[in-house]
Amino acid sequence: MSILLLPCTPGMDTLNLSDYLRFLVRRWRIIAALGLLGTAVGVFVTQTTTPQYQATSTLFVSLQDRDDTVKLNQGNTFAQARVRSYAEVVTSPRVTEPVVKFLRLDMTHSQLARKITTEVPLETVLLKITVTDTRPSRAARISDAIAHRFAEVIAEIERPEGARSSPVRLSITEHATKPRTPTSPNLVLNLALGLVAGLGLGTGLAVARESLDTSVRSRSDLTRCLADTGGPAVLGSVVLDQSASRHTVAADDDAFGRRAEDFRRLRTNLRFVDIDAPPKVIAVTSAVPAEGKTSISINLASSLAEFGSSVCLVDADLRRPSVASALGLVQDAGLTTVMIGQANTEDVMQSAGAFSVLASGVLPPNPAEMLGSEQFRTVVRSLADRFDHVVIDTAPVLPVADTPAMASAVDGYLLAARYAKSSRGQVTDAVRALQDVGATVLGSVLNMVPAKRDGEQYGYGYRPKTSGRRERLRLLARLMLRPRLRRRGRTATIGVFPAPSAPTVKDTTPVAAQEGGDHH
Known part of the structure; x- marks a missing residue:
C-alpha cells in the first residue's frame, strides 16, 4: 500500500x-x-x-372548518403546505419589532431575528420557534412572545377580506421553559x-x-537509496555506544555486547557478498567526514581477526588519519614511508593485539596521486599476499578524490552512513562516484543507530548470566584482543624490532597533520 x-x-x-x-x-x-x-x-x-441558552415554543397549525373527515384531511394537507411558508414569517419585522417594544429589549429587531431559529418536523403541522440568548429567563420570555405575536400575524394574513376571523388557527401547544444548562459552549x-x-x-x-528530512534514519531508508544506484546491499547496522571514545574496539568493552555482535554480523555478511570470491582487500569509507568509518575499520579488523584470520588494518586517509591515535600507536611511520622507499612494511608494521596496523606515515602534499599510483597497488598486493584480510581506512568520498583513486587496488568498498546525519543524497552521490571509476561497492553499514529499549540484553540472551563468569570472560577477552597501547614514556612495537619514537625519513619534509578524525 x-x-x-x-x-x-x-x-x-x-x-x-x-x-x-x-x-x-x-x-x-x-x-x-x-x-x-x-x-x-x-x-x-x-x-x-459566553454561555448561550435556548428556549423553544411549539405551535400547532389547524383550520377552523373541520366538520367531516374529508375536510379534515384536506385541512391537514393545507396546513402542512402552509406551515413551511409560515416559518419564513417568524423573523420578519412585523413579528420582531412589536416583541422588542413589548419586552423592552436592548437590541434591534434585526438583532432579535438572528437569535431566532425555526423547525418544521417532517409531515407534521407543528412549528417550533427557538430563541438563543445569554440569559436563560429572557430566552424563554422572548420565545413565548414571538409565538404569541406570530400567531396574531398569521391570523391577520390569512383572514379573508370582509371576514371577521381567519380560517387558520395557530395554537401554542408547548410554552417555552427557562433552560437550566447552556447549549454552548x-x-x-x-x-x-x-x-x-x-x-x-x-x-x-x-x-x-x-x-x-533527507537524513538516513533506518535500514529501509538506506536500502531505498542504494536501490537507486544499482542495488548494493545494506550489510548491517551498528548501535550507538556513548563510551566508544574510551573503548575503540567494541569487544574490549564487552565481548558479548550489542555493539560487538553488530560487527560480528557485519563480518559474516561481508563473507557472503561473493561466496565464490569473497573480498580480501576491503576499503572502508563514507560520503562525508564524521560518520564513524574509522571506528568501523578498526572493529571490522578486530572482528575478522577474532574469527581466526590474519588481518592488516591500513590507514590510507592521508589527510586526516586517525587509526594510530585511536589505537595509541605511532603515526609518523607507515604507508607513505613504505611507498617512498624509506622502509619495508615489516619495519613499520605495528601490532594492535589480534591484528596488525600499517599507520598512515608522514602526510604527503598529493594524497590522491599517491593512492592512485603503482607504488600503492604494490604495497596492497604485498599485504594481500601476507594476510588473509586487508582492511583499508580511507578518506570520505565526496570532499576529496583520494578514495576513488585507489579503486584498482581494492576488491571493494564498504560505505558507512551515520544515522540521522548522512543524507540520502550524499549516500547515492558517494556510491555513484565510486561506480563512475569502475569500483565495486560491496554494501553499506548504518552506523551510530540509537539502541532500542534495553541495550544490555540483546537477542535471545546469549550472554553470561552470573556476574562472576561474565567478569572472567570479559577479562579473558581483554587479554586476547586488547591492543598493546603505547604508554607514555615508551615506544610502540614496530614489527619485531624496537622502533625509534621519531623515525628518520630521508629527504622528506614532514607535512603537518591536520587535527581531528571521525572515529566513533
Whole structure:
C-alpha cells in the first residue's frame, strides 16, 4: 500500500504502510504536543465563551372548518403546505419589532431575528420557534412572545377580506421553559474538536518534516537509496555506544555486547557478498567526514581477526588519519614511508593485539596521486599476499578524490552512513562516484543507530548470566584482543624490532597533520 512519497533521488519508490507508521512513531512528540495544544485551546475557548441558552415554543397549525373527515384531511394537507411558508414569517419585522417594544429589549429587531431559529418536523403541522440568548429567563420570555405575536400575524394574513376571523388557527401547544444548562459552549465537544484538530495538524507537520528530512534514519531508508544506484546491499547496522571514545574496539568493552555482535554480523555478511570470491582487500569509507568509518575499520579488523584470520588494518586517509591515535600507536611511520622507499612494511608494521596496523606515515602534499599510483597497488598486493584480510581506512568520498583513486587496488568498498546525519543524497552521490571509476561497492553499514529499549540484553540472551563468569570472560577477552597501547614514556612495537619514537625519513619534509578524525 503506497502512502507517501519521500524522495531520495528521482525514481524512488513510495513508502509502504509500515514505513508510514514508523515515521509517525518517530515524530510522536510533535503529534502529541500539538494534540495537547489543541486540547488546551478547546479548554480556553470553553472558558472564555459566553454561555448561550435556548428556549423553544411549539405551535400547532389547524383550520377552523373541520366538520367531516374529508375536510379534515384536506385541512391537514393545507396546513402542512402552509406551515413551511409560515416559518419564513417568524423573523420578519412585523413579528420582531412589536416583541422588542413589548419586552423592552436592548437590541434591534434585526438583532432579535438572528437569535431566532425555526423547525418544521417532517409531515407534521407543528412549528417550533427557538430563541438563543445569554440569559436563560429572557430566552424563554422572548420565545413565548414571538409565538404569541406570530400567531396574531398569521391570523391577520390569512383572514379573508370582509371576514371577521381567519380560517387558520395557530395554537401554542408547548410554552417555552427557562433552560437550566447552556447549549454552548460544549466542553466535551470543544475538547474533542481541539484534540482532533491538534492531532491532525501534528500529523500534517510530521509528514511535512519527514518529507523535508533527507537524513538516513533506518535500514529501509538506506536500502531505498542504494536501490537507486544499482542495488548494493545494506550489510548491517551498528548501535550507538556513548563510551566508544574510551573503548575503540567494541569487544574490549564487552565481548558479548550489542555493539560487538553488530560487527560480528557485519563480518559474516561481508563473507557472503561473493561466496565464490569473497573480498580480501576491503576499503572502508563514507560520503562525508564524521560518520564513524574509522571506528568501523578498526572493529571490522578486530572482528575478522577474532574469527581466526590474519588481518592488516591500513590507514590510507592521508589527510586526516586517525587509526594510530585511536589505537595509541605511532603515526609518523607507515604507508607513505613504505611507498617512498624509506622502509619495508615489516619495519613499520605495528601490532594492535589480534591484528596488525600499517599507520598512515608522514602526510604527503598529493594524497590522491599517491593512492592512485603503482607504488600503492604494490604495497596492497604485498599485504594481500601476507594476510588473509586487508582492511583499508580511507578518506570520505565526496570532499576529496583520494578514495576513488585507489579503486584498482581494492576488491571493494564498504560505505558507512551515520544515522540521522548522512543524507540520502550524499549516500547515492558517494556510491555513484565510486561506480563512475569502475569500483565495486560491496554494501553499506548504518552506523551510530540509537539502541532500542534495553541495550544490555540483546537477542535471545546469549550472554553470561552470573556476574562472576561474565567478569572472567570479559577479562579473558581483554587479554586476547586488547591492543598493546603505547604508554607514555615508551615506544610502540614496530614489527619485531624496537622502533625509534621519531623515525628518520630521508629527504622528506614532514607535512603537518591536520587535527581531528571521525572515529566513533
